[in-house]
Amino acid sequence: MDTELKVLRRDNMDTWYAGLMRAFGGVDESPEEREVWDDLTEFERSIGAWDGDQCVGTAGAFSFRLSVPGGAYVPAAGVTMVSVAATHRRRGILTSMMRRQLDDVRALGEPLAVLTASEPAIYGRFGYGIASRQLSAEIDTSRVTLAVPPGTDAVRLRYAPVQEVAAQCEELYVRSVGSRPGMPLRTPGWERVPLVDPPSEREGASPLQCVVAERGGEMVGYARFRTKPESDAAGPRGSVQLRQIDAVDPAAGAALWRFLFGIDLTSTLHVRNRPMDDPWQYLVSDIRRCRIQVRDVLHLRLVDVGAALGARAYRAPVDVVFGVEDAFCPWNSGNWRLTGDTGGASCVRTDDAADLELSVRELGAAYLGGTPLAALADAGLVRELRPGALAEASLAFGSQKAPWLPHGF
Template structure:
């Protein structure tokens, strides 16, 4: 387990656990200053900085020190993440990773990642997850790209939206975002079990991340606005967004910039999307970070004028292979022996028999002959059901050792809905 002391060795030594120690409250400003510098040195608004200070779990955050100087940072928020089957599984949300430019290529990052994964294992959390500023970094530590996100710029002048029955029964009203926070959080909480990758906001403060609205981050757009969707006097959805006015030779060219949208059913979701398409004096709806299987893509009249883009989002790392694979369910029966390679966390290496179906699973060590061979990185990519094992095999990253084992396991690992991370950390 982590302590609040330097873990032995000369105080100035870095590139091993000798220069690592758990973050102390009195060191937070220096620690966070190193992180900001690693990401370019632009200061954050006071409200944003203070919220991250409040959310910091000090016993789960590490600093690398060279004498009295912070030269590396990392942390691990305590989350419960939905996995296929709907169970909330403890997961370490790896965050705020940065190394001073003066200390690159000296093993600082590797030492922090190793110590962190050892800590996560000691905490009894079978999974670690992160979003990557540079995707090339984290594969060598066993993280696999497990979900993707959708962005779009929709030409709302030329794209119409066909909505399902019941949409007209949904009432929309403007509200101050803070005034309806509790009702919006109740909607979010009901949706968490329905999609792999969603995070339960069980610690105070996380609900306020969606309300952060520093003027420096608006880029000429309005303050954050909120519309709630109601049916029978009950809130069934909400959208948070900004409006950026604009005018050109032909008239208005304003944009709606979507921050968040959640609806408890198709009609509630459609009512909110239709509203965003129709805001006066705007002609573009800017959408970022949405699920890749979201329904509005099948409701628009012209998908090409939505200018879709897909990019990586969630990276998943199995810290305890047996516990992680047993924590989720499988959409088809599976009985397969996996030969797992994991040189960074050698306690995971070896053969594991995974047996499971839609009701539950077990994963235990075995001496039986292996049927699929892969690294923990591929298991992380496939874990949430968004990346097929057959695709990884086609890329040369999974080897089939028993004919038929790959197709069986690939179907079983899948998910009926795409995994998605609803907000950053």
């Protein structure tokens, strides 16, 4: 390889970013988006692969704390902005950047690395497993009705300027983070990401709108969305594009969903990036007319197996020895004894025989509780060596709520 890896500097940021944009299609982001990402970029955690004065590879990381089962927040590297120039493919550039990055993550003492993949086939060879999925839907609101729980009618809804209520909406987000695995605890500056609303992304829809739900004068939920007016010979057939929705209880959530289903002059509700167990699914009259789709979201890698498994809690008592294979980060390979329950856990190296054998990729997939170890075993990716160990571990690794990543990074 005739390239050199260098830490990003402010004076070569434009060249570095131009290479990134070219690799992702060559369409520049809006000034609004660029400003947000410029402010959030951690230069000391970003690297470029340089061939002379050309930047032919990019990779960065954000310093996150990720919610895990049990409610703890675990330090995690949010891997981002990864690209290789089309002129320099198959030269080992991506592998060299992943090697450098994971070594740095380990040196910083972060047990986890996470990313969202433009192409999911890329990162498995570096030990990343699919740890959470997202649900999307295209709901025919002209034919699908919504049942609501008691108390819904006591919730008051009102339109509010997006920026005016942004701080209150962020407070609701912070309250919800610890209850669902896979959500980043947003540090200052990250609250701007859900509000980015460039005209180039609207595709003829309105600017971002916000409706808040209140009870007794207190905000109990909100929804951010766009509306797109359309019509044909039969009349209006506009659509609603849901961006974010959050509520503190079922009644508040149902009030917001009912509002979104009933906006005048619309007949379709586009839902993007919602948890797999999102409650609206159980309130609709006809799930088939919701055209649900599922895709991968958060890819997760255990950088330090012992620290990562010891940082979360478990739904049931567990005492299992994992035989872990990790070719890319060999310090993880070997046998690890996990003991834990709902109160916490410990995971240490052991000379005891393994009860289950698997790769670090499968551990990453199961870590947040969204992918059962039993399902991975059915696929031939986990091998049970002690009878009963698979059922014990699969139950313990489960999560009361499905893991979910609410926005990209």
